[in-house]
Amino acid sequence: MAHAHKLRIFRWAGGKTFKSNTVKIWWVLGFLSLVTAVEVILGIFKPEVLTKNYFVGMKLLNWIFIILTLVKAYYIAWDFMHLRDEKSALRRAIVWTPIFLVSYLVFILLYEADYIYNIFKNGFFAWDF
Amino acid sequence: MDTAVTTESEGTTWGGGNQPLNASYGKMMMWFFIVSDALTFSGFLVSYGFSRFKFIETWPIADEVFTHVPFFHGNYPMIYVAFMTFILIMSSVTMVLAVDAGHKMKKNKVIWYMFATIIGGAIFVGSQAWEWATFIKGDFGALETKGGRVLQFVKADTGERAALADFATALPEDRIKHESKNGIWYQEEGYQTSFSLNEVITGFKANPGILIRTETINEDGEKTLLTREQSLDRLSDAVRVVEGANLIRNEYGSRLFADFFFFITGFHGFHVFSGVVINIIIFFNIILGTYERRGHYEMVEKVGLYWHFVDLVWVFVFTFFYLV
Structure with missing residues (x-):
């Protein structure tokens, strides 16, 4: 059949070749659950090292959350939506288009929001009454 | 003048009948829809980020807003949403297994995995409704x-x-x-x-x-x-x-927080709901043997793509509303 599955994943951790697609899916589920559990535990305990230190205007903890979210998104798209098994041209068209557009949108809107925040804070503008 | 020059290659590469992306029309269109819907959701989430950065010093703290778990009293931030996330990921897994069984033409397996997927989706939508009801009712005033x-x-x-x-x-x-x-x-x-x-x-x-x-x-x-x-x-x-909270007033803090919460989780919940409906239609088609006669279960794969997309969006909603 035309449904050849690439069964070698987790290459960052040395790689693991699964004997069937079904087994691979259960491992991906385990991995996604683990990542979610880590997020929830960090969210409940909020270690001070991560909330007191900032990187590019955002708490380290929030950076960790966003990075872990992107990791989860990668595995959902690559294994559940089987982008891993699609032709690279299709995969690139699907993935890079939103990444490119959304990065721009994020940059421009958050930058503007920070500008408005400063107006509220430093401008002669009353809002807390 | 003779402008139509025929060459040998036209018959093979450009002559039609080729699938350079190795995906059927229906699957391509599903991806087309998913990419555009992803951009819609991105627009919503980024505008949430805009409002949040604008009021960064006064924005409600999610851990203090969503603290309830059904049937339990007390303060348990995040536990319930974590459960909802797990339910949705789990129903994604049963969907992948349904697609996998479809490739192997195992009708009964596809039926049971689709059934599990529908149940998971229904639990998620129910949880979402409960979450809304709790939020609308409010805590302390x-x-x-x-x-x-x-x-x-x-x-x-x-x-x-x-x-x-x-x-x-x-x-x-x-x-x-x-x-x-x-x-x-x-x-x-x-x-x-x-x-x-x-x-x-x-x-x-x-x-x-x-x-x-x-x-x-x-x-x-x-x-x-x-x-x-x-x-x-x-x-x-x-x-x-x-x-409590509604679109005009919000006891938890900034009104925009409630507005975005209702709008974005509502839009996502609507996607889950319509996903469940589409899953049910496909489910009955499988039982009736439509795809068995057609010779392939590609419809399950297509609706599966939509279902995983809904899961994918939830991963982002979870991060930006509950964690960050």
Whole structure:
């Protein structure tokens, strides 16, 4: 059949070749659950090292959350939506288009929001009454 | 002039019948839809980020808003959403297994995996409805100032939140809610809070153990607690009592928080709901043997793509509404 599955994943951790697609899916589920559990535990305990230190205007903890979210998104798209098994041209068209557009949108809107925040804070503008 | 030049390659590469991306028309269109829908959701989430960065110092803290778990009393932030996330990922897994069984033409397996997927989706939508109901009902109640800021109450000795019922004094000023059947026809009041502004203010003055908490977040990442004198001073700004959240008022803090919460989780919940409906249609088609006769289960794969996309969006909603 035309449904050849690439069964070698987790290459960052040395790689693991699964004997069937079904087994691979259960491992991906385990991995996604683990990542979610880590997020929830960090969210409940909020270690001070991560909330007191900032990187590019955002708490380290929030950076960790966003990075872990992107990791989860990668595995959902690559294994559940089987982008891993699609032709690279299709995969690139699907993935890079939103990444490119959304990065721009994020940059421009958050930058503007920070500008408005400063107006509220430093401008002669009353809002807390 | 002869402009139509035929070459040998036209018959093979450009002559049609080729699938350079090795995906059928239906699958391509599903991806087309998913990419455009992903951009829609990105637009919503980024505008949430815009409003949040605009009011970065006064935005509600999610851990203090979503603290309930059904059938349990107490303060359990994040536990329930984590459960919802797990349910949705789990139903994604059963969907992948259904697609996998479809490739192997195992009809009965596809039926059972699709059934599990539908159940998972239904649990998720139900949880979402419960989450909304809890959010709308509210927790402790608060006051709103003339400028639209929210003042919440805290017990000075324990540092716990104080509900309005803990300190408000009942005054002999009962007013009956105006309903459409009385007086001028078709006019009615909106919701009425369980205590009037006057009752809350009187109760606050009579209870020295209650303090006011403002929306402003301090260096420790917590809401600022006022002293008793500051609290009494701030109390004079209050113009109304707020209980729960709706599109206009929100006892948890910034109104935009409630607006975005309703809009984005509502839009996502609608996607899950329509996903469940589409799954049910496909489910019955499988039982009727439609795809067995067609010779392939590609429809399951296509609806599966949509279902995983809904899961993918939830991963982002989870991060930006509950974690960050």
